[in-house]
Amino acid sequence: MNALTFSELFRLNEELGELLREKEAISLKILSNVTMNQLKPILEYALRSESLNAVAEMTSYDNILQESMHIQGKAIPVVFWELCNLKSSFAFEIEYYTPEEISRYAEKTTKELELLFDNLRQSPLVIFNRFSHILFTNHTITGNNFERFVKQLNDFLIQHAPPNFLLIDLDRIFSAISLDASVDLRNYYSSKVLYTVNFLKSYTSQIVPVILSTYAKSRKVIILDCDNTLWKGIVGEDGWEHLAISDKDKDGIYFKEVQCILKSLIKKGIVLCLCSKNNAEDVEEVFQHRHDMVLKSDDFVIKKINWNDKASNIREIAGELNLGTDSFIFVDDSEFEINLVKEQLPEVKTIQVPVKLFHYPRMILDHLPLCFSLSFTNEDLARVQMYQQELRRTTEKSRFQDMDDYLASLGIKVVISEKNPEEMERLTQLTQKTNQFNLTTKRYLPGEMQQFYQSSHTDVLSLSVSDKFGNFGITGLCIIKYSKNIAVIDTLLLSCRILGRNIESVFLMEIVKRVYMKRYDLIQATYKKTLKNGIVESFYDKSGFALLGSDNDERRYETTCRKFLGNARPVKYIKVIS
Amino acid sequence: MEEKVRRIMSSVFLVDIEKIDENASPETLPKWDSLGHLNLITSIEEEFGITLDDEQIIEMLNYKLVLEVIRECLKASS
Incomplete structure (x- = not known):
């Protein structure tokens, strides 16, 4: 205005x-x-x-x-x-x-x-x-x-x-x-x-x-992201020990104060929920170990800690609480998530965590009038309990809607490049840092990466992603080793920031195409379980690879390029540039 | 400047811009009453970055006079 x-x-x-x-x-x-x-x-x-x-x-x-x-x-x-x-x-x-x-x-x-x-x-x-x-x-x-x-x-x-x-x-x-x-x-x-x-x-x-x-309706539910929204840091990458959450941590005070404000709202009948792309165990660990955190696990009525898109999760929360999404406020630090929710659920009030964190507590405070009317009843006060009971009665429903429409509106572009010398340092760093979307979690040193670059039996493919809102930079890596007539995917990883857009399947398809162009057909791949990479446990299964065998920590897969490419459904809304 | 004034007038008096001609005045525009005049002054001051004194406000009796006063004001401030 x-x-x-x-x-x-x-x-x-x-x-x-x-x-x-x-x-x-x-x-x-x-x-x-x-x-x-x-x-x-x-x-x-x-x-x-x-x-x-x-x-x-x-x-x-x-x-x-x-x-x-x-x-x-x-x-x-x-x-x-x-x-x-x-x-x-x-x-x-x-x-x-x-x-x-x-x-x-x-x-x-x-x-x-x-x-x-x-x-x-x-x-x-x-x-x-x-x-x-x-x-x-x-x-x-x-x-x-x-x-x-x-x-x-x-x-x-x-x-x-x-x-x-x-x-x-x-x-x-x-x-x-x-x-x-x-x-x-x-x-x-x-x-x-x-x-x-x-x-x-x-x-x-x-x-x-x-x-x-x-x-109209007053807002009754506040749904929060975790990383860089409830606390500073990324639990899946930094570990619960290193999150900033209280006065003693750098920037912790902003998140602590936001949590204080939220805590006071529970007493006034506002329902808090979590909606975060994370491993559920990682988030529970934060609640278990970070006693300096103001909000406790029980303060959240529903926790959607998974890798589904957030609009679907919010619809599920609405179903479980039996409330309209027009009574929701959604807080997230990611512009992507905020825009997704705005586009798919325009009736949800969204708040993006400000870049200048000192504005954050005040920003939350300024939105509170949306939650309260003067006619405040006992029912309002009992709401949190009521929902907790109601939840036990309802079963989960999943609904996915219009996700492709939203993704198509983003104008996502991926660039695949091969052994670009300028990228070597960043790619090495990615193998060191990436925990969640990482199939084998092999950590490489600069010298080792150098050898891959020089070897004619190895491909090093990098993935860069951008959309109409900006550039994510280099966010994916695949290392392929060729021997006789088999191509082995040694490393496949993506940064978490770009998940939820089907970029992983586009990347895999491009990888397979390259292998095929080199006149190889048989591809082998491995999923090696770690504490952090549960998110990709069934990545190869979903992608149509056949399971060859498995033991406790490792699952080995195989497919042929022809079979894979024959079954693959192209992702129309992502433009590939190589 | 004429275009801007015509656009402002068509907005605050809620008529098509074609209706704002040389002869536009409170007689030809039903919404140009005392409150319409206040909205016009507010918008002219805001969009031209000028401040009118109370006598100028009263002088602006029709479209031509509005232009004249604004010209005068812009000249004095430059």
Whole structure:
């Protein structure tokens, strides 16, 4: 909204209004004793952007009390009651009033407030601003009558406003965008237009989440990724010992504070879930061993720790909790995952972990209004328990939808190159570092890699991946050794960052094609089990290789190029460049 | 500049841009009332980066006068 000029917003608001016309209207009534007409398009636009057919209506000027009598049903009143305009020049006249005169005004206003409270008690939500004096008082001269008057009435508000009144602190908005940017005295004196469009945008962004959670659905479930979202680091690569999670670790404090915020939400009935591409045992190990972590294993109602795509996992969570995905918030550090969820489940609110980590706790805090409405019930509080019980009754359902459509939209390109000298160092490093998608986990030293490069009986293929969002760099390696008439896949590995896009099957197909071009047909391959590579345990089985034999830690496979290529289904959405 | 003004006017007065001709005024555009005028001023100030004083605001009685005042303002600030 902030990127739009006012005239653009004005036009777009009309267009959105036309589009949403068929939907049930959500009525907002603006009651004020200053001119607030420009709030109407801004507020409507912000809500219409969230697909609500919001219709804001200006009620008659300076007639708050009388207008409040006519507000019915689900309409949400937004009240701008400016004490400076109780009567013309009030903020300055009050400075020479006698104490009796001042208390007469205070009494009159509190009476009116009480009547207003009564009139609006039935509304689902009332947006009412705390009174502010700072526009009309001086910072260094204290003891103003106006300041005292405002404080007195604010105390009254806080004590007596009904629970459906949301009290907005305007001073916070002034401090966020500055007083000068908030008010336009020229327009105030000419036509009682006190607030600028800037102010109204900022004000709107404060109240919209609360309206959303009252009128539409409030968010009840927060689904979190693990690596670089719940903690800093990648458990599958770094090990649980090296994750940053608390004050003593570098950057740990950001994740600790985010966890503190999340922990407090459980008490308020928000359900936490995990959705992470990892080995489940690795994640459980973190919970078992990292006692310095604020959140515990039991704090998460559902954990989807697997290698399925996240949209499918989120749909499963919805099925298991029996909740719509429109009540979900999803937090992840990966742009790929965020975009996948946005595209497939646009109703899910996504939050991407910021690059500048010091923004992270605050970013989570800023989204919390989406989770709460003023009508908070015991049922909300019991929700976490309820879901835990419900879960035992339901069985898992798997659904995969439209994944290919999403992947096709990414424009994935892979580049396969052979023995490029510039890549040697990086490829050696990949054999050292890659734990999860690594079929044989053979670690090589630079000297050994050099020998592979020089040998005419060995192929070294590298894989680089990019998509429309950016370049992942060199993220895959295959070493093939040829002897007599057999090609043996010595090493096949991919960096975890690119999984979930079927790149592995494209890579394997390209490998087989190369072997075939060299006039070999028989291919042998091995899966060697480690603590970390469970994810590729059945990679060759799924790829159509025949199992030759196995012992505890090793499974040997075989296929022929002809058979493999005859059965292979090309992945249309990935473009291969070699 | 004329194009920009016509675009702003068509947005805030909610009419097709063809309707904003030389003769456009509160008489030809139903939405050009006092509130429409406020929206027009807000947008002109925002998009031209100028600040109008209260007398200029009152002078802008039709399309031609709007252009004239903006020209005057831009000239004074350059």
